Structures are given as structure tokens and as C-alpha cells.
Amino acid sequence: MDALDKYNHTLLEEFCRTFEVSTINPIKRIAVIDTGVDRMNPYFISKKICFAGASSDSAWHGTSIVGMVGMSLDENFSVEVFDAFDDYRVDACKVIELARTAILSGNQLILIAMNGLIDTRTLQGRDIHRRWESVERLAEQRGVKIVVSAGNNGINLNKIGQFELLPAMLDSVLTVGAGTAKSPERYSNRGGSINLYAPGGSQKAPLVTTRNRLFAGQYSDEMVLRMPNQYIRMFGTSLSAGIVAGLIAKYSNL
16 A cells, blocks of 8 residues: 555545446556646655656646546556646646647546536637547547546536536546535536546545645645645545546556
């Protein structure tokens, strides 16, 4: 059991014990589209995971998500990290193009822990929807599984009218919420687009994950108090999706 397993054992034990994945080809190459990763975090060095792509984290979110994936991985896996953060914001079109690139470069599983809300009444909204559908088709043709976080808006995605949260509401992706189907975490989005719920932690019982040690901003005391400098406390559907992506990769090789 590695360091993050030990920290999160109580919250994850039951879910990991009962987790099942349908028969798929063994996954060795994983892409994470986020804000990058602090590859030199001692946790990742100890895991000996083979990284490609972004070598630093332009914020902090990506490093924390890769930590959740990394719990299930070892040196036999390759993780290609894409930085979708541009001038302190996420551009939906950039995420779409990075997803396409990740598929074409041979990754077998793609984790996307960021979404954008589009208005399907507008030309721009319809264009973004069409572009995501094109990525969906390409992924299906290449046999690539896409795992997406549900988002932390605390809303029912069945009740947002003409709006769509993408890529979470795409038909063929695996969208992961936080909590359980009977009892989602209050912050987690819910509704028919959510395919699976997994532990995401909460403010009272957060998960522990990896920290970008070079983050120029300031972590809150709740995130870092009495934590080794490579770890932070967090909660959210991004962590839930990271846990699921890692387990899919792990169990595909059993």
C-alpha cells in the first residue's frame, strides 16, 4: 500500500473492493487533460510512472488529479499530461483539440476533469457541441475510453434547459460524480448524464492527494495544515474521476 492509499484507505476501501469494469483491452497509456503536473513531486518519483507531455503545472489542479490516478499505477504505465490552462482560464476549444491530439497519439484512456457550460441556442454553443461529437466518434473508432468529472456545481444536469455541460453530458463518455448514486455529495452534479459515483471526499472528510509544490498562489490552511509538503487535502468530482480512471487502467491489466 503506497502513501496515498494509506491516507485515503478509510474513504476508498469499500469502493475499490467492489469496483468492477467491463472487459476491455489492457490499458498502458493514459492521457490527462488538465493544468499540467509537478512531475518532480516525490510521490510520483517513488511510483516510477513514465510521464510525457507537460512537465510542470501552470496551476495546481492537474497535479492533484494525477495523484488520484497514480494510486493505481506503477512503472508499467505511461501518463501523457496536457496543459489546457491558458492565461489563468480554460478554453473549451483548446480542451477539444487536446482531446483529439491525445487520441491520435495513441493513448487508450483519457481523463478530463474540466467542463464548460454551453448555450445550444447560440452558434458558438452548437459549434462546440459538434466539435465534441467529432471527438466522440474518433474515440469510438480508436477504442479509446474517455473519463470525465461531473462537475462541482451541485445541480441536476437534467434540469438545465437549453444548456449543456461538456464534455460531461456527451453520450459515450464515462461521467463520474462524487458520493454514491443514493447519496451524492452536495457539491456533485447529478442526473441522467452521471454514469458512476465514486468517493470524492468532502469538506469534513477530504481526500489526500499530490500537491504542486511550485504553485505560486496560496493554498488554504485546511488544504495543507500538518501535511507533508508533497500532499494536500481536497474534495471534488475531479478526484472521483481520477480514482475511477486509475482503477480502470489497473483492472484492465488483471
